Amino acid sequence: MTTMEHTLGASIARLESRAKVTGTARYAAEYVTDDALYAWPVPAGIARGEITAVHTEAAMTDPAVVVVLTHQNAPRLHPVEDRTLTLLQSSHIAHRGQYIALAVATSLEAARSAAGAVLVQYKADHHDVVLAEDHPGLYMPEEIDGLWPGTREHGDFDTVYATAEIRTDAVYTTPPMHNHPMEPHAATALWDGDALTVYDSNQGSVTVQHTLAQLFGIDAGQVRVVSEHVGGGFGSKGTARPHVVLAAMAARVVGRPVKLAVPRNHMPAVVGHRAPTIQRIRIGAGRDGCIQALAHEVVTCTSMVGRFVEAAALPSRVMYIAPNSRTAHRVTRLDIPAPSWMRAPGECPGMFALESAIDELAYVCGIDPVELRIRNDPQVEPDSGLPFSSRHLTECLREGARRFGWHERDPSPGTRYEGRLLIGSGVAASMYPVVILPSRAEVRADPDGHYWVRVNATDIGTGARTVLAQIAADALTAPLGYVHISIGSTDLPEAPLAGGSSGTASWGWAVHNACVRLRGLIEHSGGSVPAGGLSVSADTTEDVKSGQEYARCAFGAQFAEVQVDTDTAEVRLRRLTGVFAAGRILNARTARSQFIGGMTMGLSMALMEGSTMDPEFGDYAERDFASYHVAVCADVPAIEAHWIDEEDPHLNPMHSKGIGEIGIVGTAAAVANAVHHATGVRVRTLPIRPDTLLPHFA
Amino acid sequence: MRLTFRVNGRQQQADDVWEGESLLYVLRERLGLPGSKNACEQGECGSCTVRLDGLLVCSCLVAAGQAQGRDVVTVEGLASQAKKRADGRSGGADGRTGKAGTDLQPLSPIQQAFIDAGAVQCGFCTPGMLVAADELLERNASPTDADIREALSGNLCRCTGYQTILAAVRLAAARGTADTAGTADTAGTGG
Numbered sequence: 001m002t003t004m005e006h007t008l009g010a011s012i013a014r015l016e017s018r019a020k021v022t023g024t025a026r027y028a029a030e031y032v033t034d035d036a037l038y039a040w041p042v043p044a045g046i047a048r049g050e051i052t053a054v055h056t057e058a059a060m061t062d063p064a065v066v067v068v069l070t071h072q073n074a075p076r077l078h079p080v081e082d083r084t085l086t087l088l089q090s091s092h093i094a095h096r097g098q099y100i101a102l103a104v105a106t107s108l109e110a111a112r113s114a115a116g117a118v119l120v121q122y123k124a125d126h127h128d129v130v131l132a133e134d135h136p137g138l139y140m141p142e143e144i145d146g147l148w149p150g151t152r153e154h155g156d157f158d159t160v161y162a163t164a165e166i167r168t169d170a171v172y173t174t175p176p177m178h179n180h181p182m183e184p185h186a187a188t189a190l191w192d193g194d195a196l197t198v199y200d201s202n203q204g205s206v207t208v209q210h211t212l213a214q215l216f217g218i219d220a221g222q223v224r225v226v227s228e229h230v231g232g233g234f235g236s237k238g239t240a241r242p243h244v245v246l247a248a249m250a251a252r253v254v255g256r257p258v259k260l261a262v263p264r265n266h267m268p269a270v271v272g273h274r275a276p277t278i279q280r281i282r283i284g285a286g287r288d289g290c291i292q293a294l295a296h297e298v299v300t301c302t303s304m305v306g307r308f309v310e311a312a313a314l315p316s317r318v319m320y321i322a323p324n325s326r327t328a329h330r331v332t333r334l335d336i337p338a339p340s341w342m343r344a345p346g347e348c349p350g351m352f353a354l355e356s357a358i359d360e361l362a363y364v365c366g367i368d369p370v371e372l373r374i375r376n377d378p379q380v381e382p383d384s385g386l387p388f389s390s391r392h393l394t395e396c397l398r399e400g401a402r403r404f405g406w407h408e409r410d411p412s413p414g415t416r417y418e419g420r421l422l423i424g425s426g427v428a429a430s431m432y433p434v435v436i437l438p439s440r441a442e443v444r445a446d447p448d449g450h451y452w453v454r455v456n457a458t459d460i461g462t463g464a465r466t467v468l469a470q471i472a473a474d475a476l477t478a479p480l481g482y483v484h485i486s487i488g489s490t491d492l493p494e495a496p497l498a499g500g501s502s503g504t505a506s507w508g509w510a511v512h513n514a515c516v517r518l519r520g521l522i523e524h525s526g527g528s529v530p531a532g533g534l535s536v537s538a539d540t541t542e543d544v545k546s547g548q549e550y551a552r553c554a555f556g557a558q559f560a561e562v563q564v565d566t567d568t569a570e571v572r573l574r575r576l577t578g579v580f581a582a583g584r585i586l587n588a589r590t591a592r593s594q595f596i597g598g599m600t601m602g603l604s605m606a607l608m609e610g611s612t613m614d615p616e617f618g619d620y621a622e623r624d625f626a627s628y629h630v631a632v633c634a635d636v637p638a639i640e641a642h643w644i645d646e647e648d649p650h651l652n653p654m655h656s657k658g659i660g661e662i663g664i665v666g667t668a669a670a671v672a673n674a675v676h677h678a679t680g681v682r683v684r685t686l687p688i689r690p691d692t693l694l695p696h697f698a
Numbered sequence: 699m700r701l702t703f704r705v706n707g708r709q710q711q712a713d714d715v716w717e718g719e720s721l722l723y724v725l726r727e728r729l730g731l732p733g734s735k736n737a738c739e740q741g742e743c744g745s746c747t748v749r750l751d752g753l754l755v756c757s758c759l760v761a762a763g764q765a766q767g768r769d770v771v772t773v774e775g776l777a778s779q780a781k782k783r784a785d786g787r788s789g790g791a792d793g794r795t796g797k798a799g800t801d802l803q804p805l806s807p808i809q810q811a812f813i814d815a816g817a818v819q820c821g822f823c824t825p826g827m828l829v830a831a832d833e834l835l836e837r838n839a840s841p842t843d844a845d846i847r848e849a850l851s852g853n854l855c856r857c858t859g860y861q862t863i864l865a866a867v868r869l870a871a872a873r874g875t876a877d878t879a880g881t882a883d884t885a886g887t888g889g
Contacts, residue, residue: 013813018802020821021809021828023733023773030732108727109719182737182745182822182856231735231822232856264738461820461857589816593858597819600859625742625854633860634851 008474008654011589015466015485016229016459025229028201029186033257036188037066039250040111041242042101042118043266044093047127047618048335051091051100055119059103064110066254068118069102075249077215083305084270084338085215085245093122094304095337096619097269099242104250104258127335129618131301133171133278137332138299144309144329152317152383155324161293164284168360172281172353172684174312175610176620177274178267178628179342181460183231185271186261189247196251197224200244203237203460204497209490211240212248228488230460234601235341236271237460238499243270265623268611272340273620275300275310276613279353284324289365289372294322296354298329306338311346315354315431315665317383318553320376327383335618341499343601344661347432348668352605355428355669356684359676363413369427369673370397370406370557381551389550389650392581393429396557399644400427400579404559414680421563423574424678428669430556430580432662434505436544436652437496441510443472443518444535447528451476453485453515456492457507462660463590464503470587471508471654475515493537501554501658504586505651506544512653514538547650554657556580558599560670564678569693571675573603576639576667581646583657591659595641598663603639604631605664606671610687703765705729706775707782717763721755722746724762725772733773733825737854744853747826748772754833756852773825776832780806783836808832808870815866819857827853831867840871 019025044051056068067073074088087099103114128137141150161167188199196216202208205225213220230237243262251258262270277300284293296316302308313327342348358376362369374394380387401407409425410416416423441455453472457464465485473480486492496506518536522529561574578599585591608629611622622628641663648655668686676682681696701715701724712728720739725731725748734757735745741756748757749771750764757770771779781804808831811817818824827850834841834849841849846867847860855863 011816013816014818016821017813017818018805020818020824021773021805021812022777022803023731023825025821026732027735027822029736030726032730107716107719108723109716180856182743182820182854183735184737229821231737232820234856261736264740264743463819593816593819593862596859596861597857598859601856624740625738626740630854630856631860632851632854633863634847636847636860639859639861 007470007480008586012466012470012587014463015469027183027229027231028188028199029259029261031188031199033188033190036257036259037104037106037254038108038111039102039104039247039258039260040115041099041246042115043097043269044100046093046122046124047096047129049093049122049124051120052123053121059114059117062110062114064107065105065114067104075252078217080211080214084242085240087242087245095335096617097337102246102250104254127618129334129336129613130615131276133299135332138330140330141309144311148311151328153326157293157295157324157326160324161282161284164292165287166285166364168357168364169282170357170684172279172356174277174349174352174686176276177342177609179234179236181232181234184262184264184267185241185243187244187247188257188259189251190257191251194218195222196248198244198248199226201230201237202227203233203458203499205490206494208240208244215245225490227458230458233460234343238341238497241271268620268623269337272338274342275339277310277312277349279312281353281357283357283361285361289367289375291320291322291376293324295326301332301334303336303338304333308339312350314346315350318381318431321378322382344432344665347665351666352668355666356672359673370401373397373429384551386551389552390646390648391555392644392646393555395644396555396579396581400557400559400577404577406559413677420566422566422678423563424674425561426670426673426677427559428666428673430558430662430666432501432554432665434552434657435500435502437502437506438541438544439495439506439510440493440539441514442493442535442537443514444533445518445522445529446533447531449482451478451483453483453511454492455487455507455511456490456495457487458498459487460498462594463587466590467504467587468507468511471511472515475512476519501660505656505658508654509540509543509652510538550650554582554662556662558666558670560674562674562678566697569690569697571607571688573637575637578641580643580662582659583646583648583651584655585643586654586656592641594659595663596639599639599667600631600636602664602667606668606688608687701762701766703767704769706771707778715762717761719762720758721760721762721765722757731772731774735822735825744826745823747829754830773828776806776809776828777803807873811866811870815862815869817862817866823853823855827863835870
């Protein structure tokens with residue numbers, strides 16, 4: 001056996017990149033199935049109320065149309081926890097855009113046309129869709145997503161804040177944002193008797209499998225979900241979404257395979273989104289910038305059909321010393337599409353507010369914002385009191401400052417002109433918790449030296465396939481070319497989703513364990529694999545319980561330079577530098593792209609992204625890429641991502657932390673802080689578009 | 699209508715085509731060429747980018763009837779197009795053999811550069827991005843960064859932050875014409 005010493009950590013090209021550059025990688029809507037039909041959903045035209053009549057006669061006149069499903073003729077589904085999935089079961093409408101019918105035809109065009117010809121009559125009720133700080137429905141959830149307490153108090157915030165030498169008090173708001181992975185949610189479904197196969201675009205096929213089994217009242221073993229290539233998710237494909245349920249339902253009715261791809265402009269209403277937040281942050285500090293009291297109070301909304309809450313105050317439980325603190329969430333239920341996970345839910349909008357507030361504190365105190373953060377860097381996690389397994393925020397700040405040239409910066413705002421441009425720079429910290437979930441994996445050795453690794457991981461663009469092969473090769477001390485990896489199907493050993501930046505750690509641990517044990521078996525049998533081969537399974541259910549005695553998070557620091565046109569108020573990012581401490585980096589090439597991709601989405605959030613809830617119609621006005629702007633190539637300057645070597649033995653055998661989300665955390669604050677440095681204008685509402693800034697230049 | 703046109707150098711025919719359906723639909727659903735992606739259906743994202751008589755178009759915005767008698771190149775045809783270009787220059791390209799004894803078709807320089815520079819993540823924008831980048835290099839062999847950014851700004855990517863895509867186009871340009879479509883080394887050995 002050849003020893004490859006540096007497989008793990010090396011800059012390996014993506015294993016599936018050839019398939020992707022030649023157009024041969026198959027996504028959910030691209031599986032060739034004989035006799036497939038196409039489905040096109042019909043969205044509800046009111047925000048709240050009842051369907052009083054549905055007329056499908058006109059839609060059915062085209063012979064290409066096979067069926068139009070409505071709540072009146074659709075198969076009955078069994079209840080599941082996620083109520084957005086019990087589709088076409090009643091006449092009730094909980095939000096505009098909710099799917100209320102499905103046209104199925106022999107061509108996509110016929111299905112679309114039929115969907116447009118479905119006539120629906122409604123009895124509309126008054127709807128309530130706009131979040132406000134004083135919304136009468138606001139309540140304090142005891143728990144958020146069953147994971148975190150809604151409110152935490154330490155010490156006596158009110159008293160200490162009232163008597164603090166330095167006090168800041170500001171409200172920051174973030175708009176609704178949409179994940180918009182490039183691949184719209186799609187599924188191809190086919191039944192064979194009571195057995196269902198779906199090719200589905202998701203971040204984890206196991207939950208999709210179980211959800212479909214529950215909905216259709218069949219055994220999970222009868223549901224096979226294949227998700228070989230997934231065109232991005234960013235949280236919006238974390239669990240089953242309406243498309244896969246409708247495709248399966250339609251396929252069952254027509255007895256043929258059915259394909260359904262969600263039209264882009266339906267996505268804001270049916271696949272989840274980041275809910276808007278209104279965040280008040282109050283900080284009481286000494287003149288030395290040391291925080292004595294911190295309150296981070298979040299107001300946000302959820303839907304009538306879901307319970308998801310954007311946990312934006314969580315970062316204030318982790319980031320800085322705050323002996324007297326209050327972190328609280330208030331939420332109201334509105335007649336809106338169901339919010340859900342979007343890249344770094346909670347941390348991302350929360351750190352925009354916190355890191356802007358910290359910058360404001362630094363200005364009030366007259367202390368450099370890098371230095372102020374270092375002064376408030378805690379030894380233990382402020383909320384839990386647990387020691388950090390590793391925390392190198394200070395090192396990230398120092399290294400970032402050095403690389404960026406921060407120390408040459410004149411701190412005074414609004415003074416650096418280049419012609420009509422004002423120039424400024426800003427800094428913010430990044431943070432994302434370590435999440436590790438139980439996983440299984442199998443590995444088999446063949447006598448010819450080849451290894452076959454099986455794990456139901458999902459590669460949504462992260463490079464999961466590649467890094468898992470590296471982990472296996474490293475644990476087996478085998479050349480990468482002899483390691484073959486299968487992921488993306490419920491035929492494989494059960495594994496958790498690609499979400500919460502947990503994938504590589506969770507799947508990788510199981511792969512590592514299986515490979516280490518297999519190597520042991522091979523050594524035990526004299527170094528050779530017997531004719532029948534050898535195989536080993538691993539299950540990390542017990543392993544992942546370790547390390548809980550530590551607070552475990554990745555940290556980072558981002559530095560932005562912007563230019564602001566004083567005539568048009570257009571902000572352009574000039575450069576962005578991030579330095580991260582995220583344990584051991586397992587593949588330099590794919591990791592850098594993850595960090596930079598996150599930072600770019602953060603820049604997009606800072607300057608472009610955001611949609612508007614239409615109070616009359618109850619839907620998001622910006623539903624396509626013409627109106628919901630995301631950063632394009634020409635918007636993105638040189639972005640650099642670096643990392644520091646971080647040794648942390650309390651994580652997993654690879655010593656890695658998740659890196660898929662931390663890149664987006666803090667970027668928007670770094671940009672907003674740079675805008676303040678450039679112009680002297682403090683923008684506390686995202687995105688920072690010309691209309692926000694222009695009034696200040698009048 | 700009966701639609702007759704050339705796709706990636708091969709004559710293709712599709713019957714009972716509604717003139718108003720998109721070229722993208724014809725490619726994906728009738729001709730079995732799903733490389734071109736459907737991500738917005740209204741010309742905003744570039745995922746469906748193909749060449750129509752050499753011109754860069756969003757195939758979702760081209761009516762099938764408009765392709766009648768014309769020449770279309772999709773991501774599936776990039777390698778053979780590049781090979782044709784290289785053959786035209788040198789009188790024959792030499793396709794090398796890939797890993798583990800598997801014969802792999804040679805890739806076009808831009809495809810190879812996307813792999814080498816790590817410009818592929820989820821892969822959904824990749825086909826359109828490749829077709830657009832290939833067209834840029836065809837008319838501008840040494841583009842500046844500003845040229846590349848401008849040329850690719852009709853192609854949205856949500857994963858990479860564009861840095862590696864930019865690097866890939868620079869790499870393909872730097873390798874120039876000497877490095878033809880014959881470079882077929884693939885994943886697993888990149889440095």
